[in-house]
Amino acid sequence: MGKMRIYEYAKEKNKTSKEVIEQLKKLDVEVANHMSSITAEMRNKLEKTFHKNKETKAKETSRGTNNQAQTEKASKKTAQHQKQQSNQSKNQQKKQGNKQKNRQQNRQQKGRNKKGAMQIKQQEQVQETPKHIVYSETLTVNGLAEKLHKDVSEIIKKLMFLGIMATKNQDLDDDAVELICSDYNVTVEKEIILEDTDFDKYRKEDDEQDLIERPAVVTIMGHVDHGKTTLLDSIRHTKVTAGEAGGITQHIGAYQAENDGKKVTFLDTPGHEAFTSMRSRGAQITDIAILVVAADDGVMPQTVEAINHAKAAEVPIIVAVNKMDKETANPDRVMQELTEYQLIPEDWGGSTIFVPISAIKGEGIDELLEMILLVAEMEELKANPNKAAFGTVIDAQLDRGRGAVASLLVQDGTLSVGDSIVVGNTFGRVRAMVNDLGQRIDKAEPSTPVEITGLNAVPQAGDQFLVFTDERKARQIGETRQQQHIVESRGSQAKISLDDLFEQIKQGEMKDLNVIIKADVQGSAEALAASLRKIEVENVQINIIHTGVGAITESDVILASASNAVVIGFNVRPDVNAQKAAESEKVDLRLHRVIYKAIEEMEAAMKGLLDPEYEEKVIGQAEVRETFKVSKIGTIAGSYVTNGKITRNANVRLIRNGVVLYEGELLALKRFKDDVREVVQNYECGITIKDFNDIKTGDTIEAFVMEEIDRT
Numbered sequence: 030m031g032k033m034r035i036y037e038y039a040k041e042k043n044k045t046s047k048e049v050i051e052q053l054k055k056l057d058v059e060v061a062n063h064m065s066s067i068t069a070e071m072r073n074k075l076e077k078t079f080h081k082n083k084e085t086k087a088k089e090t091s092r093g094t095n096n097q098a099q100t101e102k103a104s105k106k107t108a109q110h111q112k113q114q115s116n117q118s119k120n121q122q123k124k125q126g127n128k129q130k131n132r133q134q135n136r137q138q139k140g141r142n143k144k145g146a147m148q149i150k151q152q153e154q155v156q157e158t159p160k161h162i163v164y165s166e167t168l169t170v171n172g173l174a175e176k177l178h179k180d181v182s183e184i185i186k187k188l189m190f191l192g193i194m195a196t197k198n199q200d201l202d203d204d205a206v207e208l209i210c211s212d213y214n215v216t217v218e219k220e221i222i223l224e225d226t227d228f229d230k231y232r233k234e235d236d237e238q239d240l241i242e243r244p245a246v247v248t249i250m251g252h253v254d255h256g257k258t259t260l261l262d263s264i265r266h267t268k269v270t271a272g273e274a275g276g277i278t279q280h281i282g283a284y285q286a287e288n289d290g291k292k293v294t295f296l297d298t299p300g301h302e303a304f305t306s307m308r309s310r311g312a313q314i315t316d317i318a319i320l321v322v323a324a325d326d327g328v329m330p331q332t333v334e335a336i337n338h339a340k341a342a343e344v345p346i347i348v349a350v351n352k353m354d355k356e357t358a359n360p361d362r363v364m365q366e367l368t369e370y371q372l373i374p375e376d377w378g379g380s381t382i383f384v385p386i387s388a389i390k391g392e393g394i395d396e397l398l399e400m401i402l403l404v405a406e407m408e409e410l411k412a413n414p415n416k417a418a419f420g421t422v423i424d425a426q427l428d429r430g431r432g433a434v435a436s437l438l439v440q441d442g443t444l445s446v447g448d449s450i451v452v453g454n455t456f457g458r459v460r461a462m463v464n465d466l467g468q469r470i471d472k473a474e475p476s477t478p479v480e481i482t483g484l485n486a487v488p489q490a491g492d493q494f495l496v497f498t499d500e501r502k503a504r505q506i507g508e509t510r511q512q513q514h515i516v517e518s519r520g521s522q523a524k525i526s527l528d529d530l531f532e533q534i535k536q537g538e539m540k541d542l543n544v545i546i547k548a549d550v551q552g553s554a555e556a557l558a559a560s561l562r563k564i565e566v567e568n569v570q571i572n573i574i575h576t577g578v579g580a581i582t583e584s585d586v587i588l589a590s591a592s593n594a595v596v597i598g599f600n601v602r603p604d605v606n607a608q609k610a611a612e613s614e615k616v617d618l619r620l621h622r623v624i625y626k627a628i629e630e631m632e633a634a635m636k637g638l639l640d641p642e643y644e645e646k647v648i649g650q651a652e653v654r655e656t657f658k659v660s661k662i663g664t665i666a667g668s669y670v671t672n673g674k675i676t677r678n679a680n681v682r683l684i685r686n687g688v689v690l691y692e693g694e695l696l697a698l699k700r701f702k703d704d705v706r707e708v709v710q711n712y713e714c715g716i717t718i719k720d721f722n723d724i725k726t727g728d729t730i731e732a733f734v735m736e737e738i739d740r741t
């Protein structure tokens with residue numbers, strides 16, 4: 030059985046909460062309000078006094094004294110009677126009995142209360158009151174009044190009586206709803222809508238024969254200024270079928286190019302940040318990554334980042350060696366440098382495709398597209414166009430005239446105008462749909478990017494969408510997802526942290542521990558990586574997914590979040606954005622200044638030996654010299670601080686003859702009559718311990734705090 034609250038007890042005893050609270054006060058028991066729970070001891074005390082009161086009241090009644098409790102009881106009976114009266118199916122015998130009873134009670138009622146018609150109105154209201162109400166999510170004051178068939182002002186008054194100032198459109202919390210209802214003797218039920226909101230639950234497995242080839246979705250990555258945007262533009266100009274819509278291409282976050290009658294979809298936002306932030310949101314939309322490396326510049330830091338991001342996502346890489354038109358172009362150097370990252374050309378015994386291009390001159394574009402088609406063929410990219418569409422948001426914004434506008438990439442099924450759709454935490458019906466050429470279309474098959482309108486709100490890039498055949502279902506799921514999102518955003522998902530690593534290893538959830546290393550110099554990053562790789566813990570392998578030089582950046586954190594990795598910073602710190610991202614993404618950042626400490630920590634975490642985050646620190650001791658028993662408060666220990674200090678927010682333990690009798694919180698710390706924040710050595714004070722009164726002269730009260738350990 031759960032805890033009983035004051036108002037529940039009052040109801041059981043036919044008392045008002047106020048009466049119970051007052052009675053408790055008389056008994057020197059302090060309670061906060063009607064929602065406070067009631068202990069067995071409190072119950073016993075109350076039972077006794079109420080029992081006594083009852084006897085006195087009984088005597089008074091026999092002397093003909095009228096009292097409020099009786100009036101209440103009588104009016105309740107009247108209400109009951111009226112309910113009974115309205116019930117036609119009651120058997121005759123009962124009716125007879127009731128009639129007699131009612132006549133008697135009515136007489137009593139009339140005698141007691143001569144207010145007449147007003148009274149009747151109230152009774153009618155009582156009659157109308159439902160016995161049970163059901164609500165879901167939240168209820169406003171107005172909503173509650175409607176459900177209870179009451180006037181909203183009556184509910185507001187009752188709330189005021191409970192100390193809740195509410196307007197009629199204000200949401201009530203569950204406790205308030207429960208209290209008001211209990212006041213009307215109405216039982217409440219909160220309906221929890223258990224709509225399954227996971228898209229996977231609604232997506233059906235495909236039969237092999239229903240699958241057909243679909244265009245590859247390609248992302249272009251690479252170092253700054255190596256020519257990503259130029260390449261995207263070049264492909265668009267040479268390969269997009271301009272024409273029907275006057276050749277004006279729409280920037281909807283992606284476009285389709287054609288080569289030999291086969292399509293390829295290019296995502297418009299170059300760079301790995303967008304790619305990885307989508308992945309961190311659970312969306313894997315890229316099938317192939319094009320790594321652009323300028324032939325005159327070679328492998329640069331962001332080239333390496335891009336490689337690691339693509340590898341972490343297990344996406345095949347095609348290298349486009351750009352700026353081949355330049356005199357200083359040195360493709361061999363690029364190839365040489367990339368071998369370090371396991372991107373080895375076929376000629377050199379590897380399997381990576383290298384295509385020399387000049388994005389600015391449009392040279393090598395055909396070859397690049399051919400290679401993309403080749404890799405796509407090897408990847409066997411397929412989808413079933415004959416089912417409800419599923420895919421991902423590439424971009425979304427609010428348009429003044431059109432409302433929420435979202436660019437979607439259809440990844441499976443066919444999206445049609447009029448479809449009921451849930452997009453992330455939004456929903457609606459596809460009102461209008463345009464393709465990358467700005468043409469209005471009715472249907473979009475797998476790998477097609479489209480822009481749609483008709484959603485109730487703006488979704489986020491990386492959100493997934495799913496079409497539902499039932500419009501109502503789409504709405505329900507959309508609304509529930511919206512609610513869940515609000516709840517989840519309060520306590521965002523936990524990522525891997527060294528503190529729970531061992532637990533996960535034990536439970537077999539962790540086979541590879543992904544690590545990102547950022548250091549002040551390449552040498553130490555490599556040394557740390559090499560040492561970490563050597564750590565041997567059964568069944569777990571350390572996987573260094575990225576190493577780099579410089580501060581920990583937001584991009585590192587996003588990669589860590591997407592890959593469930595821990596970031597180790599050696600002699601470097603996170604920048605402001607990285608710090609913020611780590612907090613919101615719950616990414617564990619470990620900062621070290623000594624290599625062996627970093628290794629030790631990792632090893633300890635993997636073996637489950639990591640110290641707790643906090644450790645106890647004793648801050649002072651006091652000797653109990655006298656005790657005072659105060660009925661409202663409990664035992665006050667008149668003490669003398671023998672060393673250190675006792676602070677108001679410290680935890681305390683009571684020690685008697687060297688044995689710890691109790692450990693808990695300090696309730697009050699006083700000097701004379703005043704509450705104080707701390708009392709230092711050689712001063713006297715009064716201490717009370719929360720929920721503990723067995724304090725004796727000669728006991729020691731030890732104060733301690735929990736301090737975070739600095740692991741650096």
Ligand SMILES: Nc1nc2c(ncn2[C@@H]2O[C@H](COP(=O)(O)OP(=O)(O)OP(=O)(O)O)[C@@H](O)[C@H]2O)c(=O)[nH]1
Nearest residue numbers: 252253254255256257258259351352353387388389
């Ligand atoms: N000579 C030559 N220059 C090129 C080529 N491709 C791009 N460029 C030039 O290189 C510079 C950078 O090109 P962008 O396409 O903006 O490079 P990016 O990788 O998109 O750069 P960010 O958007 O800053 O990351 C521009 O001045 C381009 O004109 C090429 O094939 N040959």
